[in-house]
Amino acid sequence: MNRRLIVAGNWKMNKNLMEAFTLASGVLAKAKKMSNKVEIVLAPPAPYLHTINSMSKDIAHVNIAAQNCHFESNGAYTGEISAEILHSMKIAYVILGHSERRKYFQETHEILAKKVTTAVKAGMKIIFCCGEPLEIRKSEREESYVLKQLEESLFHLSEAEMQQVVVAYEPIWAIGTGETASPSQAQDMHQFIRMQIAEKYTSEVADACSILYGGSCKPSNAAELFAQKDVDGGLVGGASLQAEDFLQIIQARAKQA
Ligand code: PEP
Numbered sequence: 001m002n003r004r005l006i007v008a009g010n011w012k013m014n015k016n017l018m019e020a021f022t023l024a025s026g027v028l029a030k031a032k033k034m035s036n037k038v039e040i041v042l043a044p045p046a047p048y049l050h051t052i053n054s055m056s057k058d059i060a061h062v063n064i065a066a067q068n069c070h071f072e073s074n075g076a077y078t079g080e081i082s083a084e085i086l087h088s089m090k091i092a093y094v095i096l097g098h099s100e101r102r103k104y105f106q107e108t109h110e111i112l113a114k115k116v117t118t119a120v121k122a123g124m125k126i127i128f129c130c131g132e133p134l135e136i137r138k139s140e141r142e143e144s145y146v147l148k149q150l151e152e153s154l155f156h157l158s159e160a161e162m163q164q165v166v167v168a169y170e171p172i173w174a175i176g177t178g179e180t181a182s183p184s185q186a187q188d189m190h191q192f193i194r195m196q197i198a199e200k201y202t203s204e205v206a207d208a209c210s211i212l213y214g215g216s217c218k219p220s221n222a223a224e225l226f227a228q229k230d231v232d233g234g235l236v237g238g239a240s241l242q243a244e245d246f247l248q249i250i251q252a253r254a255k256q257a
Contacts, residue, residue, distance in 0.1 A: 002207070002208055003207065003208050003209060003210045003232055004039050004166075004210045004232070004233075005037060005038045005039065005210070005232055005233050005253055005254075005257055006038070006039045006040075006041060006166060006210050006212055006232060006233040006234075007038055007039075007040055007041070007212075007233050007234050007236065007246075007249055007250045007253050008040075008041035008042075008043060008065060008093075008095075008127060008168075008212065008233070008234070008235045008236065008240075009027075009040075009041070009042050009043060009236050009240025009241075009246050010043045010065075010067065010095060010098070010214075010235060010236065010237050010240060011023075011042070011043060011044045011045060011067075011240060011241060012045075012067070012100070012237060013045060014045070014241055015044070015045065015048075015241070017047075017048070020044055020045070020048045020052070021048075021051070021052075021055075023241065023242075023243055024042065024044065024048075024052045024055055024056075025055070026243030026244075027040070027042065027243050027246060027247065028055055028056055028059060028062065030243070030247050031056075031059055031061070031062050031247075031250070032059050034061075034250065034251075034254060035254045035257065036060060036061040037061075037254055037257035038061065038233070038250055038253045038254045038257060039061050039062075039063060039233075040061060040062045040063070040250055041062075041063050041064070041065050041092075041093055041127070042056070042062070042063075042064055042065065042240075043064070043065035043066065043067050043093070043095055044064070045067070046066060046067070046068075046081055049064060049066060049086070049089060049091055050089055052064055053089065053090060053091060057090075063092040063093060064091050064092060064093070065091070065092065065093035065094060065095055065127060066081065066086050066091055066093070066094045066095070067094075067095050067098070068081070068094065068095065068096070068098075068101060069081055069082055069083040069086060069094045069096070069115060069118070069119055069124075070082050070083075070115070070118075071111060071114035071115045071117075071118050072118065073118055073121075073122065082118070082122070083115075083118050083119040083121075083122035083124050084122045086122070086124060087122045087123050087124050091124070092124070092125055093124065093125045093126065093127055093166075094119050094124050094125075094126055094127070095126075095127045095129065095168075095235075096112060096115050096116055096119065096126050096127070096128055096129070096153075097112050097116075097128050097129040097130060097149070097153060098129045098170075099129065099131060099170060099172045099175060100175075109148070109149065109152030109153045110152070110153075112152075112153035113152060113153040113154075113156060116128065116153055116154060116156075116157065117156070117157075120157060120161045120164050120165075124164070125164045125165070125166065126164060126165050126166065127166045127167075127168050127212070127235065128153070128154055128165055128166070128167050128168065129167075129168045129170050129214070129235070130146045130149040130150060130167065130168070130169060130170070130193075131146065131149075131169055131170040131171045131172050131175075131214075131215070132145040132146060132171055132172065132173075133172045133173060134172070134173035137171065137173060142171075142189065143189070143192050146169070146189065146192070146193065147192075147196055150167075150193070150196055150197075150200075154167075155200050159201050159202065159205055162197070162201055162205050162209065163205070163208065165209060166209070166210045166211075166212060167193055167197075167209060167210070167211045167212070168211075168212040168213070168214050168235040169186065169189050169190055169193060169211060169212070169213055169214070170213075170214035170215050170235060171185075171189075171215050172215075173215075174214075174215025174216050175214065175215050175216070175237065176216070176237060176238060177215075177216060178216050179215075179216060180215060180216045180217065180218075180221050180225075181213070181215055183224045183225055183227065183228050183231075184228075186213045186225055186228055186231055187228035187229065187230055187231060190211045190213070190228065190230035190231050191229075191230045193211055193230075194206045194207075194209070194211060194230055197209055210232040210233060211230060211231070211232055212231075212232060212233045212234050212235045213225050213231050213233075213234050213235070214234060214235035214236065214237070216238070217234040217235075217236050217239060217249060218236075218238075218239040218245060218249070219239065219245050219248035219249055219252070222234060222248070222249040222252035222253070223252040223255070223256070226252055226253050226256050227256060233253055234249060234253070236249055
């Protein structure tokens with residue numbers, strides 16, 4: 001298996017300036033001494049990206065992610081940030097398709113497809129989020145729901161471009177709710193996603209694509225989730241806001257590397 005093991009922390013719209021630098025410093029001080037078998041990704045609010053990227057530049061297994069970008073590469077879009085700008089700042093990743101962006105900012109499949117294209121063309125790596133709401137899971141339609149998200153917003157990429165993509169499976173019913181998908185629910189969906197990538201592209205592309213689990217991932221459940229063969233790491237929200245919890249999740253991934 002040649003895919004990367006990744007633990008990413010999505011800070012969302014949390015932490016003031018001092019808190020953000022305290023959290024980043026706490027994580028980076030320990031990350032420096034950790035095995036480089038696990039790639040650590042920090043996604044702070046946009047105003048902190050540049051400084052936190054500079055703080056982490058000497059630790060090769062740490063990368064920084066933006067939480068969003070616009071679908072155009074530049075222009076009169078007041079308040080927006082483009083993938084070109086992020087790439088010029090040497091920000092490695094952008095998270096796209098997060099359920100909060102889909103819900104609160106009306107990001108449709110079509111808009112996301114454009115964002116994916118623009119980010120990839122700018123040279124960024126993407127963490128592409130997908131995942132079903134509770135009513136879809138209850139009616140056992142989660143696979144077709146997630147497949148549509150992939151087909152409509154991701155599968156237009158070429159085989160070469162897919163190498164810039166990390167997928168994050170985040171069941172919406174598990175995000176910020178304390179409710180986690182069981183290890184077998186996570187494994188089943190990750191395996192399904194990998195199969196779809198293999199069918200659309202090749203088994204080599206599918207094998208190389210890291211698929212992260214997100215949804216109330218925490219120190220107490222990380223190890224059993226990461227023990228699943230298609231769960232390559234985690235996209236962590238709430239538990240990434242405390243250095244100690246986030247570091248424990250990284251350790252759980254490293255132990256099974
Ligand atoms: C997320 O929003 O990406 C997420 C996984 O959040 P939480 O860990 O808080 O459920």
